[in-house]
Amino acid sequence: MKRSKSIRRSNFLHVFGVPVLLAILSAFGLISALLGDGIWDVLSWITLWVPVAVIARHVWFADSGKDASVSRGKGGDSALEK
Amino acid sequence: MLSAKTVKIWYVTHKWTSLVCTAFLLMLCVTGLPLIFYHELSHLLGDEIETVDMPPDTPKASLDSVVKAGLKKYPAEFVRFLYWDEDEPDLVFLTLVPALDAPPDVFRSLAVDARTAEVLAEPKFTEGVMYFFLKLHVDMFAGPYGMLFLGFMGFLFVVSLVSGAVVYGPFMRKLDFGVVRKDKTSRLKWLDLHNLLGIVTLMWALVVGATGVINTLSDVVLRAWQFGQLAEMVAPYKGKPSTENFASLELAVQNARNAIPDMTPSFIAFPGSPFSSEHHYAVFMHGNTRLTSYLLKPVLIDAGTAGITDSRDMPWYVATLLISQPLHFGDYGGMPMKVVWAVLDIITIVVLVSGLYLWLSRRKKPIEERIAELERDNAVSRTIPAGGAAG
Numbered sequence: 001m002k003r004s005k006s007i008r009r010s011n012f013l014h015v016f017g018v019p020v021l022l023a024i025l026s027a028f029g030l031i032s033a034l035l036g037d038g039i040w041d042v043l044s045w046i047t048l049w050v051p052v053a054v055i056a057r058h059v060w061f062a063d064s065g066k067d068a069s070v071s072r073g074k075g076g077d078s079a080l081e082k
Numbered sequence: 083m084l085s086a087k088t089v090k091i092w093y094v095t096h097k098w099t100s101l102v103c104t105a106f107l108l109m110l111c112v113t114g115l116p117l118i119f120y121h122e123l124s125h126l127l128g129d130e131i132e133t134v135d136m137p138p139d140t141p142k143a144s145l146d147s148v149v150k151a152g153l154k155k156y157p158a159e160f161v162r163f164l165y166w167d168e169d170e171p172d173l174v175f176l177t178l179v180p181a182l183d184a185p186p187d188v189f190r191s192l193a194v195d196a197r198t199a200e201v202l203a204e205p206k207f208t209e210g211v212m213y214f215f216l217k218l219h220v221d222m223f224a225g226p227y228g229m230l231f232l233g234f235m236g237f238l239f240v241v242s243l244v245s246g247a248v249v250y251g252p253f254m255r256k257l258d259f260g261v262v263r264k265d266k267t268s269r270l271k272w273l274d275l276h277n278l279l280g281i282v283t284l285m286w287a288l289v290v291g292a293t294g295v296i297n298t299l300s301d302v303v304l305r306a307w308q309f310g311q312l313a314e315m316v317a318p319y320k321g322k323p324s325t326e327n328f329a330s331l332e333l334a335v336q337n338a339r340n341a342i343p344d345m346t347p348s349f350i351a352f353p354g355s356p357f358s359s360e361h362h363y364a365v366f367m368h369g370n371t372r373l374t375s376y377l378l379k380p381v382l383i384d385a386g387t388a389g390i391t392d393s394r395d396m397p398w399y400v401a402t403l404l405i406s407q408p409l410h411f412g413d414y415g416g417m418p419m420k421v422v423w424a425v426l427d428i429i430t431i432v433v434l435v436s437g438l439y440l441w442l443s444r445r446k447k448p449i450e451e452r453i454a455e456l457e458r459d460n461a462v463s464r465t466i467p468a469g470g471a472a473g
Contacts, residue, residue: 015251018259019281026285033415034408036372045418051282052425058260058278 096245103238111431113219131193131203133172143199144332151199152176165349182354233298240291276436293406303403315392316359324360329388338365338381353385
């Protein structure tokens with residue numbers, strides 16, 4: 001019983017860990033620029049850009065190395081991808 | 083974990099709410115993109131009003147002479163509003179109407195030099211390409227019903243975001259976060275992108291979507307305020323004859339400033355306008371800090387004596403509307419925020435289009451088969467053991 005619970009929790013964290021963290025950062029960024037100027041704006045810019053950076057990393061940079069072995073067999077495509 | 087039946091309900095919810103709202107959401111995202119840069123673009127398009135350079139400490143002209151200058155140009159018309167624009171400290175704007183009960187879209191705007199009280203321009207806020215985008219975005223040229231309709235589409239969008247986040251769970255159970263399977267089928271690649279882009283931008287999309295819905299209720303909210311708090315405040319004047327001799331507007335505004343020294347006038351509703359009464363100047367003050375600058379507090383000034391009648395904080399539903407506006411527009415954190423707003427808007431377009439593509443490319447298969455297929459696809463590239471939590 002205890003064991004299956006901890007698996008469930010780790011599954012939840014595995015799937016929703018990063019999304020929840022990003023949601024908290026975004027919410028902070030959306031609110032902070034409302035609260036003040038200066039540092040509050042800068043904190044807002046940084047936290048709002050994080051999701052965009054995460055997308056960029058996964059779409060353009062992450063898989064090229066890991067998938068190299070898979071796509072190597074296809075010839076020219078893999079060279080273009082890198 | 084959710085049962086298979088629950089997953090199916092959420093999946094169907096995601097599919098149908100998305101399908102119904104996608105076309106309108108695409109329109110909103112596309113027209114919203116230039117609107118993020120409304121201020122910059124209208125300047126680029128030549129709507130900038132030139133003011134003469136004067137020393138920064140040049141005293142402002144009396145508001146009475148500003149009004150006089152406007153009415154001198156259009157003697158048969160009435161002033162409905164006078165307002166300031168924080169980005170244009172040297173200008174005061176007047177809204178003139180042919181009759182006090184003219185419909186809300188029948189008006190002209192005058193830009194008056196705040197220092198010389200000279201009428202500088204008649205800006206056409208209801209013409210041109212930016213107005214076209216704005217109108218499409220706000221009500222599709224269909225008036226209050228168009229606006230409420232778009233509000234309903236926005237509501238469906240919010241439901242599709244929530245249901246999308248729920249079904250993200252079972253779909254991603256056997257995958258690592260952010261995996262994009264580029265070298266499998268095109269459908270699988272776009273499914274991964276749809277999931278990644280959607281879940282990462284979820285909070286932003288929820289906030290912009292929900293505040294957009296709240297903005298579509300602005301007519302309802304303002305009407306509720308008019309017939310609620312405003313009516314209460316002006317109740318003692320009920321039945322009195324209309325004010326004939328108007329007191330100085332400058333004095334009225336000065337009295338409002340003195341009554342609330344930590345706030346600044348934002349706009350004035352003139353006697354007989356919807357946000358005032360026949361007997362009052364309603365001076366709407368806003369705060370001087372970032373947050374309070376979005377909140378308004380009306381000071382009702384007797385138009386005959388320039389004495390204060392009443393002043394109250396706006397009720398929660400108006401405050402909610404006022405705070406929703408910057409959160410929807412993304413205009414409260416300078417240019418870097420506008421740019422990120424635009425990028426997130428484009429990402430939302432990709433999520434919408436990829437969602438549509440995913441539906442088009444598989445619509446003939448029953449849902450059970452599709453879910454099973456997704457689980458099978460995912461199982462192939464699973465990166466952690468499924469554990470005992472399946473089903």
